[in-house]
Amino acid sequence: MLLIKNGRVVDPASKTDAALDVLLDGEKIREVGAAGKISAPQDAEIFDASGLIVAPGFIDIHVHLREPGQESSETIETGTRAAARGGFTAVCCMPNTKPVNDNASVTRFILDRAKIAGGVRVWPMGAASVGSKGEAIAEIAGMKEAGIVGVSDDGKPIATAKLARQVMDYCRSLDLPVIEHAEDVSLAAGAVMREGVTSTRLGLRGMPAAAESVCVARDVQLAELTGARLHIAHLSAKASLEQVRWAKSRGLRVTCEATPHHFTLIDEDVEYDSRFKMNPPLAAREDREALLAGLADGTVDAIATDHAPHEPALKDVEFDRAPFGILGFETALALALEQLVHSGRLSLMRMVELFTSGPARILGIESKIAAGQAANLTIFSLDDSWTYDVKESPSKSRNSPFDGRTFKGAPVATIVAGRVIYQR
Ligand code: DOR
Ligand code: ZN
Numbered sequence: 159m160l161l162i163k164n165g166r167v168v169d170p171a172s173k174t175d176a177a178l179d180v181l182l183d184g185e186k187i188r189e190v191g192a193a194g195k196i197s198a199p200q201d202a203e204i205f206d207a208s209g210l211i212v213a214p215g216f217i218d219i220h221v222h223l224r225e226p227g228q229e230s231s232e233t234i235e236t237g238t239r240a241a242a243r244g245g246f247t248a249v250c251c252m253p254n255t256k257p258v259n260d261n262a263s264v265t266r267f268i269l270d271r272a273k274i275a276g277g278v279r280v281w282p283m284g285a286a287s288v289g290s291k292g293e294a295i296a297e298i299a300g301m302k303e304a305g306i307v308g309v310s311d312d313g314k315p316i317a318t319a320k321l322a323r324q325v326m327d328y329c330r331s332l333d334l335p336v337i338e339h340a341e342d343v344s345l346a347a348g349a350v351m352r353e354g355v356t357s358t359r360l361g362l363r364g365m366p367a368a369a370e371s372v373c374v375a376r377d378v379q380l381a382e383l384t385g386a387r388l389h390i391a392h393l394s395a396k397a398s399l400e401q402v403r404w405a406k407s408r409g410l411r412v413t414c415e416a417t418p419h420h421f422t423l424i425d426e427d428v429e430y431d432s433r434f435k436m437n438p439p440l441a442a443r444e445d446r447e448a449l450l451a452g453l454a455d456g457t458v459d460a461i462a463t464d465h466a467p468h469e470p471a472l473k474d475v476e477f478d479r480a481p482f483g484i485l486g487f488e489t490a491l492a493l494a495l496e497q498l499v500h501s502g503r504l505s506l507m508r509m510v511e512l513f514t515s516g517p518a519r520i521l522g523i524e525s526k527i528a529a530g531q532a533a534n535l536t537i538f539s540l541d542d543s544w545t546y547d548v549k550e551s552p553s554k555s556r557n558s559p560f561d562g563r564t565f566k567g568a569p570v571a572t573i574v575a576g577r578v579i580y581q582r
Contacts, residue, residue, distance in 0.1 A: 169514075213536045233271075244487035367445065370394060418497070433558060485556075
């Protein structure tokens with residue numbers, strides 16, 4: 159047994175913010191009680207959480223682990239080790255591996271590798287279409303049986319409205335969320351950043367905000383038509399957020415996520431440095447403001463990293479030749495604290511919700527610190543100062559725009575199924 163003593167428990171699901179002890183017994187939480195009041199057995203291990211926040215285990219619903227197929231950029235083992243350092247107890251890996259996770263045998267392979275890696279839970283997303291090619295619908299029911307928790311052609315949008323409708327129809331009957339990488343590829347063709355004054359100044363091809371919001375509008379309409387659970391990935395544009403707000407006001411089952419890089423950086427930060435290149439690209443100042451407002455008012459349901467490792471040989475090239483994507487795990491909590499909590503924009507409770515019960519609700523699962531619940535916890539500090547050095551990352555890749563940045567607050571321990579899998 160493991161007794162977590164004297165921490166400040168912040169649990170959005172039960173609206174708890176109090177000094178409590180938490181006793182873990184194997185894979186389950188056994189008891190939660192006033193600090194000092196739990197009678198733990200003599201041989202229980204003690205974790206002193208004085209001065210620390212004890213939260214439900216963080217869930218990252220959008221990550222790329224690159225296995226199978228691109229193991230020189232990341233593996234399930236290195237990626238989940240980086241996730242654990244970031245305080246995540248579960249991650250949902252996108253299907254754009256090689257081969258694509260578009261059938262049950264690839265799903266099973268991923269789950270097998272995750273078991274060997276130990277530690278962080280890995281919940282695979284299955285492709286919407288065969289090979290994510292946007293032609294034939296994938297074997298979604300078979301993948302669900304094997305363990306997928308959602309469906310996406312991430313990296314690309316679901317190619318056509320007709321296919322999106324079909325996928326939503328299927329997923330509605332299987333009760334799976336459809337996760338959309340919203341992009342109108344005709345508007346985005348050839349672009350490497352957001353269209354605007356900065357793209358003009360740098361002489362780089364830009365895509366307009368509408369490249370995203372046009373696709374969000376399409377999908378919201380189809381969510382209404384089909385009744386499906388639609389989740390918009392890495393939402394970056396104000397106009398997209400307005401679509402989601404409208405959908406929610408109509409009672410549609412539409413949710414969205416925001417990444418730390420989109421709520422921290424803007425297009426003006428891009429200076430021919432491929433560590434600032436991702437898709438969707440860094441947006442305009444007013445988009446970031448809208449995202450911050452949406453994180454505060456509940457329009458945004460979750461923070462997700464879109465952790466997208468690319469090995470140096472691929473990423474350290476000219477801006478327009480580099481692949482899209484940046485690392486996300488180890489800076490996510492610190493950026494959220496910096497931008498959302500220390501800045502006074504969000505309460506700590508709301509920030510924790512965006513990492514825990516928010517993503518859990520999208521997946522249709524529970525996330526709560528209470529007796530009988532899974533013993534998955536993220537313990538973090540609020541204000542000790544540290545500097546991110548990407549060279550120390552367990553990830554195989556180094557593509558972070560936040561290398562060298564100094565933060566206040568960090569993950570201190572990550573506990574999965576009652577086991578401390580990471581401790582600072
Ligand atoms: O920046 C991105 N990287 N956006 C995506 O949609 C895909 C991802 C990747 O797989 O690298
Ligand atoms: Zn994507």
